[in-house]
Amino acid sequence: MGFDQVGYFGEFGGRYSPEILTEALEELEATYKKLSKDKKFQKELAYYLKNYVGRPSPLSFAERLTKHWGGARIWLKREDLNHSGAHKINNAIGQALIARYMGKKRIIAETGAGQHGLATATVGAMFGMETVVYMGAVDVKRQNLNAKKIELLGAKILPVTSGEATLKEATSEAMRDWALNVSTTHYIVGSAIGPHPFPTIVRDLQSVIGIEARKQFKKERKTLPAAIVACVGGGSNSIGMFAGFLKDKSVKIYGAEAGGLGPKPGEHSATLTYGKTGFLHGTKTLIIQDEYGQIVPAHSVSAGLDYPGVGPEHAHLSKTGRVEYRMVTDEQALSSFIEVSRIEGIIPALETAHAFHVARDVAMDLGKKKDLIICLSGRGDKDVTEVLRLLGEGKHE
Numbered sequence: 001m002g003f004d005q006v007g008y009f010g011e012f013g014g015r016y017s018p019e020i021l022t023e024a025l026e027e028l029e030a031t032y033k034k035l036s037k038d039k040k041f042q043k044e045l046a047y048y049l050k051n052y053v054g055r056p057s058p059l060s061f062a063e064r065l066t067k068h069w070g071g072a073r074i075w076l077k078r079e080d081l082n083h084s085g086a087h088k089i090n091n092a093i094g095q096a097l098i099a100r101y102m103g104k105k106r107i108i109a110e111t112g113a114g115q116h117g118l119a120t121a122t123v124g125a126m127f128g129m130e131t132v133v134y135m136g137a138v139d140v141k142r143q144n145l146n147a148k149k150i151e152l153l154g155a156k157i158l159p160v161t162s163g164e165a166t167l168k169e170a171t172s173e174a175m176r177d178w179a180l181n182v183s184t185t186h187y188i189v190g191s192a193i194g195p196h197p198f199p200t201i202v203r204d205l206q207s208v209i210g211i212e213a214r215k216q217f218k219k220e221r222k223t224l225p226a227a228i229v230a231c232v233g234g235g236s237n238s239i240g241m242f243a244g245f246l247k248d249k250s251v252k253i254y255g256a257e258a259g260g261l262g263p264k265p266g267e268h269s270a271t272l273t274y275g276k277t278g279f280l281h282g283t284k285t286l287i288i289q290d291e292y293g294q295i296v297p298a299h300s301v302s303a304g305l306d307y308p309g310v311g312p313e314h315a316h317l318s319k320t321g322r323v324e325y326r327m328v329t330d331e332q333a334l335s336s337f338i339e340v341s342r343i344e345g346i347i348p349a350l351e352t353a354h355a356f357h358v359a360r361d362v363a364m365d366l367g368k369k370k371d372l373i374i375c376l377s378g379r380g381d382k383d384v385t386e387v388l389r390l391l392g393e394g395k396h397e
């Protein structure tokens with residue numbers, strides 16, 4: 001765990017937030033700096049990750065998928081088996097603990113797919129904290145199971161109807177709430193985005209994925225995988241997975257971003273392919289924007305990837321070429337969603353289905369003697385209704 005000096009990853013990152021938040025961000029930075037070296041905090045975090053989340057998550061060999069694709073041996077890092085069904089809880093637990101150390105009794109979150117909202121509502125209930133979740137009205141509809149679960153857990157959902165009524169607007173509203181209530185409230189940012197120190201905190205809390213996966217794989221195969229793949233929305237499961245392998249030059253790293261319906265502005269969320277440098281939600285990163293610097297609405301069939309920005313560390317990793325980011329269309333993701341369900345008996349989240357699609361191409365290129373790990377970021381229960389509706393409409397067959 002730790003900071004680079006000023007919260008920059010190469011030219012990206014930093015803190016570009018309204019003045020009203022400066023004090024809260026500085027307090028958070030100082031607290032986290034202390035806690036990241038504090039044995040009691042580390043022990044407490046490890047306790048909850050083991051006993052509440054169920055870590056370590058397994059690294060499973062996907063025998064049928066390996067045979068079906070006919071390329072590299074496929075391994076799955078099973079974040080879908082975490083309590084509440086995705087990687088998001090690794091970060092929510094850590095930040096709720098930090099909030100408790102700071103004496104904050106109220107936590108708020110933004111959510112797209114509902115998994116971060118669900119994780120925050122879960123830890124809010126477990127720690128007895130007042131919890132408010134901002135969710136775009138469109139996402140409340142398409143991720144209705146998660147929205148219902150969040151309310152069942154005692155958290156309040158505030159649907160956001162402005163703009164596209166998806167993740168960007170939910171994030172903006174959560175920031176606004178935080179600015180107004182900073183003395184009592186901690187904003188649990190759900191991805192590796194936002195002003196410093198959030199991208200670093202979220203990466204550190206999610207790095208448990210990559211650190212575990214590397215150790216588990218080495219134990220099993222006595223070597224390193226040839227490649228790893230993860231999907232990229234804001235970029236938290238991926239940066240957590242990548243963090244374990246970035247220094248291993250022999251390991252190829254791939255990110256899967258949402259190619260949506262096509263390459264036209266407004267049809268995709270492929271920030272790393274089409275984005276230009278700009279500022280969004282307090283950080284300098286790659287953003288989908290028009291020639292006047294106006295943010296162009298994002299689109300993805302998966303609510304968790306439907307965001308016009310990306311975590312600044314990914315922008316840096318893309319610029320330096322350490323990670324290769326590939327686009328996956330809605331249609332390709334839907335077909336991987338069905339394929340993985342039928343071949344492997346695992347219904348992946350629609351977000352994760354994007355990673356499977358890239359993994360299939362990479363596995364075929366690598367050939368049979370190599371190994372590839374996919375970060376299975378979450379389970380797809382939340383997506384079943386929406387996928388059946390889309391298939392029923394015949395849009396994506």
Ligand SMILES: Cc1ncc(COP(=O)(O)O)c(C=O)c1O
Nearest residue numbers: 115191233234235236237304378
């Ligand atoms: C299962 C799952 N995977 C991936 C994502 C994308 O987020 P991130 O890029 O922060 O991992 C989400 C977002 O909601 C998600 O629910």
